Amino acid sequence: MELRHLRYFVAVATERHFTRAAARLGIGQPPLSMQIRQLERELGVRLFRRLSRGVELTEAGQLLLERAESIMAQVEQAKTDVLRLARGESGRLRLGFAGATYFQPRVPALIQSYREQHPDVQLLPEQSNTPALIEGLHANTIDLAFIRPPIEADDALVVETLVEEDMLVVLPHRHPLAVKAEAISLEALAGETFILFPREIGHGLYDAVVGACHRAGFSPKLGLAAPQISSIIPMVEAGFGVSVVPRSVNRINGPEVTYLPIVGDMPRAPIALAYRRDDRSAAVQHFVTLARLGMREISR
Incomplete structure (x- = not known):
């Protein structure tokens, strides 16, 4: 049994007439009749009773119509789903x-x-x-x-x-520089302990910060390493040191930290x-x- 057999069968079953079904399918009536006979021979049952003005379904034909309509609907849905996936209208992105x-x-x-x-x-x-x-x-x-x-x-x-964003210094809220300054140069942090993340998980930002410190005339004293950028903020809050973070990180509104713009040479965070x-x-x-x-x- 092929899909075309089911499609031909459904057309005849819904039109209740071979000639009208053939016109709907765009084929001749004799080839359509032959396809239905082949289907009946394959199944070993009669699907239609021939009447003087058309056909009617047998009990077996009625059951096949229910199954065939379900199958054809699934086929059409499968075609739609495949096309939508191919067009990028469905699926998933990781x-x-x-x-x-x-x-x-x-x-x-x-x-x-x-x-x-x-x-x-x-x-x-x-x-x-x-x-x-x-x-x-x-x-x-x-x-x-x-x-x-x-x-x-x-x-x-x-x-x-x-995008490339500038970076900010983040200090404990009660740090003397946080209290008296509205902006800060990196040179002012020469004596501070820096909290950064391990270079192997983000050497771009790590090198940008360390390189900017070197250009400011000092090598940063590194303290505890943060497992990720977002965890730097609570570590600064806890007093473990200071840091330099991308500007957008200031959306972490820690009550015990202050973000300050950098004056002069500034590292960038692409x-x-x-x-x-x-x-x-x-x-x-x-x-x-x-x-x-x-x-x-x-x-x-």
């Missing part, structure tokens, strides 16, 4: 977020815009660090990742910078979108296109 990139307002704004345009695409977020997300892209466990560049040259990936160069997923391409559109609007 999104990775590194180094508190989700605090940068343009990142959630991009995701919200994508969700509004593609509501049936499921977004699966994963928080990690840049090296782990790069591995996930290579292993096909992540589709797109918001990372902290730079990364090593990688021909398999495309890395497009979305965020980039990374994805596989050979990824032909329509959902991925739609996301990238929307991200590029956002970058063009920002640059105007």
Whole structure:
């Protein structure tokens, strides 16, 4: 039994007439009659009783009609689902977020815009660090990742910078510099203990901060390492030291910390979108296109 047999059968069963069914299907009446006879022979039952002005279903034919209509509906739904997936209108996207990139307002704004345009695409977020997300892209466990560049040259990936934000000094609220200053130079922190995260989980930001300190004339004294950027803030609150963080991290409104702009040479904190160069997923391409559109609007 083939799908065309079911389609022909349903047409005759609903029209109750071979000639009208043939016209509906766009074929001749004799070939249609032959296809129905083949179906009846295959099943070993009569599906229609021939009347003077058409046909009526037998009991077996009525049962087959119920099953056939269900099957045809499932086939049509399958075709629709496949086409929607191919067009990027459904499916899923696995999104990775590194180094508190989700605090940068343009990142959630991009995701919200994508969700509004593609509501049936499921977004699966994963928080990690840049090296782990790069591995996930290579292993096909992540589709797109918001990372902290730079990364090593990688021909398999495309890395497009979305935004570069400045950085802020974060101090305990009662720190003398926090009490008397509205902005601060890095030179003023030469004697402080710095809380950073391990270089291996984000060497871009780590090197930017340490490099800026070197240009300011000192090597930062490193204290406890924070497991991730967002955990730096409670460690500063607890008095373990000071730090330099991307501006968007100030959305963590710790009551016992103060954020100060940096005067003079300032490290920068870029965020980039990374994805596989050979990824032909329509959902991925739609996301990238929307991200590029956002970058063009920002640059105007």
